[in-house]
Amino acid sequence: MNSQNIPKSCVLGNHVVIEEGVTIGENVKIGHHTVLLSGTKLGDNVVIGSHTVLGCQPYKNERVKHEVAQQASLTIGKGSKVGNGVVLYSGTKLGENVLVGDLASIRENTIIGDLTVIGRNSKVECRTTIGSRCMVQTGAYITADMIIENDVFIGPEVSTSNDKYMSRKPTILKGPYIKKGASIGNNATLLPEISLGEYCIVGAGAVVTKDVPDYATVVGVPAKVISIDQTVIDKGEGEEE
Amino acid sequence: MNSQNIPKSCVLGNHVVIEEGVTIGENVKIGHHTVLLSGTKLGDNVVIGSHTVLGCQPYKNERVKHEVAQQASLTIGKGSKVGNGVVLYSGTKLGENVLVGDLASIRENTIIGDLTVIGRNSKVECRTTIGSRCMVQTGAYITADMIIENDVFIGPEVSTSNDKYMSRKPTILKGPYIKKGASIGNNATLLPEISLGEYCIVGAGAVVTKDVPDYATVVGVPAKVISIDQTVIDKGEGEEE
Amino acid sequence: MNSQNIPKSCVLGNHVVIEEGVTIGENVKIGHHTVLLSGTKLGDNVVIGSHTVLGCQPYKNERVKHEVAQQASLTIGKGSKVGNGVVLYSGTKLGENVLVGDLASIRENTIIGDLTVIGRNSKVECRTTIGSRCMVQTGAYITADMIIENDVFIGPEVSTSNDKYMSRKPTILKGPYIKKGASIGNNATLLPEISLGEYCIVGAGAVVTKDVPDYATVVGVPAKVISIDQTVIDKGEGEEE
The missing domain is CATH 2.160.10.10 (Hexapeptide repeat proteins)
Structure with a gap:
C-alpha cells in the first residue's frame, strides 16, 4: 500500500x-x-x-471478446x-x-446516475446507462448495451437480455430501452430490443416480448396491456435529462 | 486483531x-x-x-432509510x-x-430458526422471520417484512416482493406470509401481502397473485388451484410453534 | 504462505x-x-x-448430507x-x-469442458457435467445431478431443479438433461428430469414441464412446441463427443 x-x-x-x-x-x-x-x-x-x-x-477468452477498458x-x-x-x-x-x-x-x-440504488446481488453489464434516482432491486439482472432513463423501478430478480439469437448467429447486441418512471415487477422477463414506455407498469412475473406504450400496465405471459392510465403518479421532480 | x-x-x-x-x-x-x-x-x-x-x-442514503441497528x-x-x-x-x-x-x-x-438452510447466493432482507427446519434454496430472494413458518421449502431462484406500488406511492411494506410445510417450486414469483396456506404446493414458475388455501396445489400464470389434498405428507415432527 | x-x-x-x-x-x-x-x-x-x-x-448438517470430497x-x-x-x-x-x-x-x-463460460453470479451445483463451448450466462442456476452437452447456451437467470417432490419425500435427485446445441432463453424455468433435445430453443420466461424434441422451439407456461426446424444453424465445429 x-x-x-x-x-x-x-x-x-x-x-x-x-x-x-x-x-x-x-x-x-x-x-x-x-x-x-x-x-x-x-x-x-x-x-x-x-x-x-x-x-x-475485463477478462476475455476466445468466446468473450470485450473492448478492454485498459x-x-x-x-x-x-x-x-x-x-x-x-x-x-x-x-x-x-x-x-x-x-x-x-x-x-x-x-x-457503464454509467450510473446520481441517487440511484443498485441492489444487493444485482448485476449490471457493460456499456449500459442507468439514470438518476433509479431503484434496481436485489438480484436484478441488467444486461449489456441497455438504457434505463431516470426514476425507473426495477423489481427484485428482474431479468433482461440483449441477444435475440442466443449466440446462434452474429447480431448487434441490444438490450431493452426503459423510459423514465417505468416500474417493472419482481421476476419479470424482458426480451431484447423492446422499448418500455414512460411510467408504464410491468406486472410481477410478466414476460415482455414487445414494446409497451407509455402509461400502460401489462401482465402475463406473453405480457398484454390491461390498462393505459395517464393519471399515474409523476415522480419526476426537476429531471435534467 | x-x-x-x-x-x-x-x-x-x-x-x-x-x-x-x-x-x-x-x-x-x-x-x-x-x-x-x-x-x-x-x-x-x-x-x-x-x-x-x-x-x-446497514447503509442508507436519501432513498433507502433503514432503521439502523447500530x-x-x-x-x-x-x-x-x-x-x-x-x-x-x-x-x-x-x-x-x-x-x-x-x-x-x-x-x-432477521431471525433464522434452528436447522434451517439458507442456500448459496440467496438473499434474506431485513425484519424477516424464517422458522426452523426450512430450506431456502440457492439464489432465492426473501424480501423484507416477511414471515416464513417452520418446515417450509423455498425452491431455487424463488422471488418475493413486499411493495405493491413499486415505490410509486408510500405504503406499508409487507411480504408474503408462508405457513408451515408449504413448498414453493423453483423460480416461482410471489406478490406482496399474499398468504400461502399450510402444506400448500406452488408449481415451478408460477406467479402467485392471491392467497393459496391450506393443502392446495397451484400452478401457472396467474397461479390457479388444481387440487386440494389433505393427505400430503406431514413433515412436522415435534414442532414447537 | x-x-x-x-x-x-x-x-x-x-x-x-x-x-x-x-x-x-x-x-x-x-x-x-x-x-x-x-x-x-x-x-x-x-x-x-x-x-x-x-x-x-463441502459443508453438511443434519439436513444437507453431501458425499464429502475430502x-x-x-x-x-x-x-x-x-x-x-x-x-x-x-x-x-x-x-x-x-x-x-x-x-x-x-x-x-463437477466437470466443466474446455472453452465454456460460467457467467458472473451463476451457480453450478455438485455432481453436474457441463460440456465444451457452453455459455452459462449471468446469474443462471445449474442444479446438481444434471448433464449439459457441448455448445449449449443457457440464458441469464435460467433456473433448473432436480427434486420433483421438493423435499416432501425421498427421491433420486435428477436435473434436466440438455442436449448439444440447445439454447435456453433468459429466466426460463426447467423442471426436474426433463430432456431438452439437440438444437432446441426454449423461449425467454418459458416453464418447461416435459421433454422437448430435437430442433423444436417451445414457449409459454407451460411451454408448448411452436415449430420444429432442422435448418437451424449447426454451431458444432469438430465436436469430439
Missing part, C-alpha cells in the same frame, strides 16, 4: 490494498480487505465496505456508498450519492 | 480481522480473511468460511456453519445448526 | 493465502487476497482474480480465467480456457 496520497481524514480497514494510481477524496471510509486497483478514483465522503474489489479490468478509471462520485463483496470494473462512472448493495457487480463502461 | 478473548480451542485462518467487542465460543473454526465486526457473537462449534463479513451495519449484535447459534463470501448483518439471530451457503446475505433484524 | 513450489514466472497479489499441497503452473497470475486451499492445482497461464476461494470442502483436488486447466469473489470446490475439474465470472460458484465433483 502506498500511503502518500491518502488524506488523513480517511479511515482504512485492515489489509486494504491500494495500487498505484488511485485517487481518494476527503473523509472516505474503506472496510477491511478491500482492493483498490490502479485507476480508481473515489470522491469525498465515499464509503466502501469490506472485501470489495474496485477498478477491475487504463480507463473507475470513478465513484461523492457521497456514494458501496457494500461488501462488491466488484466494480474500470471505465465505469458512478454518480453522487449512489448506493451499491453487497455482492453486486457492475461491469466496464 | 485482539486475541485475548479467543478460546484456545478455536482455529483461525490467515488475515482474519476481529474487531473489539466480539464473542467467540469454544471449537470455532474461521477461514482466511474473514471479518468479524464489533458485536458479533459466535456460539460453540460454529464454522465460518473464508472472505465472509459478519456483523455489518450496536445490536449478530448472534450465530452453536453448531451453525456459514460459507465463503457471505455477508451477515447486525441485529440478526441465527439459531443452532443453521447452514448458510456461499455468497448468501442476510440483512439486519 | 509457502513459497517453495511457486514458479518464478507467477505473479501473486498481496495477502494471497496458499495452503500446503497446492500445485501452480507457469505464468499464473493471482489477484489480491485470494485463497488456495489444500489440493488445488492450477495449470499454466491460469489467471485468478481477487478475493476468490479455491478448493473448498482430499480430492480442484483442477483448473491451462489458460482458464477465474474472476473476483468466486468460490470453487474440491473434487471439481475445469478444462482449458474456461472463463468463470465474478461471484460465481461451482460445487464439488
